[in-house]
Amino acid sequence: MKSQALFDAMSAAVKAKGPEMVKLGGAVFQFVISDGGDAGKFVLDLKNGSGSAKAGEEGSARRDCTITMADADFMAMAEGKLDGMQAFMGGKLKIKGNM
Numbered sequence: 001m002k003s004q005a006l007f008d009a010m011s012a013a014v015k016a017k018g019p020e021m022v023k024l025g026g027a028v029f030q031f032v033i034s035d036g037g038d039a040g041k042f043v044l045d046l047k048n049g050s051g052s053a054k055a056g057e058e059g060s061a062r063r064d065c066t067i068t069m070a071d072a073d074f075m076a077m078a079e080g081k082l083d084g085m086q087a088f089m090g091g092k093l094k095i096k097g098n099m
Contacts, residue, residue, distance in 0.1 A: 001036045002075045010044055011053040014044040018051035026062040033071050
């Protein structure tokens with residue numbers, strides 16, 4: 001799964017600049033890579049404490065936003081090859097909760 005590299009980068013960023021990111025983020029994000037199985041679930045907490053990033057799934061009561069995409073589409077969007085609005089309108093990007 002290519003998205004793992006992005007999850008690793010998010011984890012490193014939270015470790016390095018967690019409190020700054022929490023001030024900017026203010027939400028708990030659940031990422032779901034639809035074709036990634038259990039490895040395709042990742043939680044980015046930019047709401048609580050100094051922030052955190054971990055593999056897995058967060059309880060629905062704690063997450064503010066769930067972002068669901070296929071691995072290839074997630075990578076294309078991260079690389080700037082896929083526009084977020086077009087991905088959303090075309091059904092490649094699904095968002096539940098507080099946008």
